[in-house]
Amino acid sequence: MSRNVPRNPRLRAWGGHPLSEKMPVPFNFATAIATALNEVATKLELDSTIFAPEVRMADPRHGDFQANGVLPYAKRTKQNPRALAEKVVAALPDDLTALCDVQIAGPGFLNFTLKEPALDAWLTAYADETALRDGAKSAQPEADQVYVVDYSAPNTAKQMHVGHLRSAVIGEAIARLLDFSGAKVIRDNHIGDWGTGFGKLIWAYKRQLDADALASDPLEEFERLYKVGNKAADEDETVLQDARQELVKLQSGDPENIAIWQRINDVSLDAFQKIYDQLGINFDHTLGESFYNDKVEQVYTELTETGLAEESQGALVVFHAEHPRFKAQPFMIRKSDGAANYASTDLATLLYRREHFDADAAIYVIDSRQGDHCQQLFLTAAKWFEKTNRKLPRLEHTSFGTVLGENNKPLKTRSGENIKLRELLHEATERAAALVAEKSAQLPAEEQAEIARVVGVGSVQYADLCQNRSTDYVFSWDKMISLEGNTAAYLLYAVARIRSIFRKLEQSPDSSAAFEAATALETPTEIALARKLTKFPEALASAVGPLRPHVLCLFLFELAGEFSGFYAADKVAVDDPAVQARRLRLCARTLLILETGLHLLGLRTLTRM
RNA sequence: GCGCCCGUAGCUCAGUUGGAUAGAGCACCUGCCUUCUAAGCUGGUGGUCGGGGGUUCGAAUCCCUCCGGGCGCGCCA
Numbered sequence: 255m256s257r258n259v260p261r262n263p264r265l266r267a268w269g270g271h272p273l274s275e276k277m278p279v280p281f282n283f284a285t286a287i288a289t290a291l292n293e294v295a296t297k298l299e300l301d302s303t304i305f306a307p308e309v310r311m312a313d314p315r316h317g318d319f320q321a322n323g324v325l326p327y328a329k330r331t332k333q334n335p336r337a338l339a340e341k342v343v344a345a346l347p348d349d350l351t352a353l354c355d356v357q358i359a360g361p362g363f364l365n366f367t368l369k370e371p372a373l374d375a376w377l378t379a380y381a382d383e384t385a386l387r388d389g390a391k392s393a394q395p396e397a398d399q400v401y402v403v404d405y406s407a408p409n410t411a412k413q414m415h416v417g418h419l420r421s422a423v424i425g426e427a428i429a430r431l432l433d434f435s436g437a438k439v440i441r442d443n444h445i446g447d448w449g450t451g452f453g454k455l456i457w458a459y460k461r462q463l464d465a466d467a468l469a470s471d472p473l474e475e476f477e478r479l480y481k482v483g484n485k486a487a488d489e490d491e492t493v494l495q496d497a498r499q500e501l502v503k504l505q506s507g508d509p510e511n512i513a514i515w516q517r518i519n520d521v522s523l524d525a526f527q528k529i530y531d532q533l534g535i536n537f538d539h540t541l542g543e544s545f546y547n548d549k550v551e552q553v554y555t556e557l558t559e560t561g562l563a564e565e566s567q568g569a570l571v572v573f574h575a576e577h578p579r580f581k582a583q584p585f586m587i588r589k590s591d592g593a594a595n596y597a598s599t600d601l602a603t604l605l606y607r608r609e610h611f612d613a614d615a616a617i618y619v620i621d622s623r624q625g626d627h628c629q630q631l632f633l634t635a636a637k638w639f640e641k642t643n644r645k646l647p648r649l650e651h652t653s654f655g656t657v658l659g660e661n662n663k664p665l666k667t668r669s670g671e672n673i674k675l676r677e678l679l680h681e682a683t684e685r686a687a688a689l690v691a692e693k694s695a696q697l698p699a700e701e702q703a704e705i706a707r708v709v710g711v712g713s714v715q716y717a718d719l720c721q722n723r724s725t726d727y728v729f730s731w732d733k734m735i736s737l738e739g740n741t742a743a744y745l746l747y748a749v750a751r752i753r754s755i756f757r758k759l760e761q762s763p764d765s766s767a768a769f770e771a772a773t774a775l776e777t778p779t780e781i782a783l784a785r786k787l788t789k790f791p792e793a794l795a796s797a798v799g800p801l802r803p804h805v806l807c808l809f810l811f812e813l814a815g816e817f818s819g820f821y822a823a824d825k826v827a828v829d830d831p832a833v834q835a836r837r838l839r840l841c842a843r844t845l846l847i848l849e850t851g852l853h854l855l856g857l858r859t860l861t862r863m
Numbered sequence: 864g865c866g867c868c869c870g871u872a873g874c875u876c877a878g879u880u881g882g883a884u885a886g887a888g889c890a891c892c893u894g895c896c897u898u899c900u901a902a903g904c905u906g907g908u909g910g911u912c913g914g915g916g917g918u919u920c921g922a923a924u925c926c927c928u929c930c931g932g933g934c935g936c937g938c939c940a
Contacts, residue, residue: 315883325920335920446939588938596939662933692902812887818903825898841899
């Protein structure tokens with residue numbers, strides 16, 4: 255019999271960890287409380303269609319968790335809320351009341367405060383990343399489902415710019431969060447490698463190529479050529495005709511044009527990879543629009559045969575008669591010239607993901623401005639899959655707002671150009687390097703450079719993640735790099751200070767032997783820190799559920815704040831071995847959760863800064 | 864015109880299945896380094912939650928309406 259299988263059925267429901275003989279402890283206390291309250295409701299024969307525990311994290315002044323469900327239930331069933339609350343509390347199972355004190359507050363709220371032994375048991379049970387991962391997986395109903403995460407997706411022949419930042423950063427964090435929670439994640443970079451712009455670009459490539467520029471900075475040269483071709487086509491009708499001919503030749507497989515196109519894509523992907531390397535992004539697949547060239551015909555055929563698509567003004571479009579807006583606003587799946595567009599390839603892509611990857615879910619990390627497109631895509635796919643007896647994956651448009659400059663307009667350079675991601679990351683690193691030189695001049699130059707890279711890039715990533723993704727956000731170098739408040743540097747600094755303690759004491763955060771002498775948590779700052787640590791599962795679940803990384807950011811910031819308070823109040827390197835051991839254990843767990851959390855967000859961490 | 868998002872402290876933002884005295888950070892004022900990294904910590908000032916109405920034990924949160932801002936809506940992706 256495996257000792258990893260909880261014998262207590264409630265513990266199993268909690269995703270509990272049976273390491274402590276004297277106290278079984280759930281991974282997620284909030285879930286445990288909700289489970290217990292539902293059992294009580296059954297025991298008391300409450301109407302389960304009305305009763306919901308409504309457990310949430312509480313203001314620390316009121317305890318660790320509060321359950322608000324008793325009051326509305328009592329109101330709806332015309333009972334005295336307080337009397338019902340007392341009945342519920344009296345019926346709570348012993349294993350829950352062993353974990354926390356329960357109080358009735360106000361008109362019938364239940365306040366749960368974790369007892370010190372429960373905190374202690376949690377810190378014992380969840381001592382490494384594997385334990386956290388197992389706990390997260392057990393708490394996640396979608397564990398083992400296949401999630402395709404579609405993010406980044408830049409266009410080839412152009413450099414990545416600030417407009418590509420959020421999809422890449424948020425998408426990566428979401429992929430990591432889902433993976434940590436037990437999903438089978440497939441990271442798919444759906445690059446735009448087949449646009450109509452290639453005709454103009456190839457036209458210019460054949461006539462105005464600067465070989466030296468191509469050798470030194472090919473992507474810059476492709477961008478210049480595109481502008482040349484675009485301008486020429488605008489000014490001269492015959493150029494436009496020629497450019498169209500180049501596109502037709504490309505699409506019909508002309509070897510010369512295919513070779514140029516291939517060259518452009520190779521160069522582009524190399525440049526993208528340099529950015530991805532800095533951001534810690536690795537895709538499982540890069541299946542761009544060109545990959546679906548031979549797969550759109552099936553889309554046309556099936557959508558026509560099922561009666562979903564119709565001809566309109568020479569194009570093939572889908573209307574949704576039942577929809578107030580999409581009954582008139584078409585979803586165009588084939589242009590009047592017969593060419594595919596991104597609606598066609600997106601439909602083909604979804605089918606491929608369903609059939610080839612067996613996807614249970616597809617997450618589209620795309621700009622909120624494409625909301626209509628996604629809605630039409632999802633609506634069309636739902637009908638198409640239903641009519642063809644296919645299982646529709648869970649489809650989610652994980653949208654995000656625009657990065658604004660301090661003038662509240664989309665962020666651009668002074669001359670009105672998009673800011674290149676390469677330059678943005680470079681400047682972030684430079685600014686961080688200046689700070690490192692000022693604050694940590696004693697460190698070797700090489701280490702200073704590494705710190706600058708981690709802090710600089712991490713600051714960009716964190717600034718993007720820490721705000722609710724649905725809103726636009728104002729980009730500010732000063733706020734981002736000032737390293738105060740809810741920033742990457744503040745969190746990285748907390749990590750570095752913990753590492754420093756272990757170095758000074760010549761101990762390892764991974765060695766449980768160092769913590770054996772630990773006694774019960776005592777000081778208010780010790781207890782506050784431990785209480786915060788046990789909220790990680792809640793924060794994680796709240797971030798994964800609605801795919802909102804900023805919830806995790808906020809938790810990590812608050813955790814780092816609790817740690818800083820503890821650090822200032824309670825010295826770890828004290829003579830008393832019991833006190834030192836228990837504080838060292840708090841440091842080890844804080845380090846574990848800060849690092850795990852930051853890595854989930856896609857940031858790297860440091861040992862010194 | 865239709866639709867989506869948004870409006871919370873001087874600034875940038877949390878608070879989204881309705882819950883306790885609406886919270887942070889920055890800025891400003893105030894203390895704290897011969898003690899583990901002061902890129903830190905402690906205390907304080909600061910609010911008609913855009914306006915008005917409604918729903919109820921309870922509304923920043925839900926509904927209605929108005930004001931203000933951003934974005935999208937047939938051949939770019």
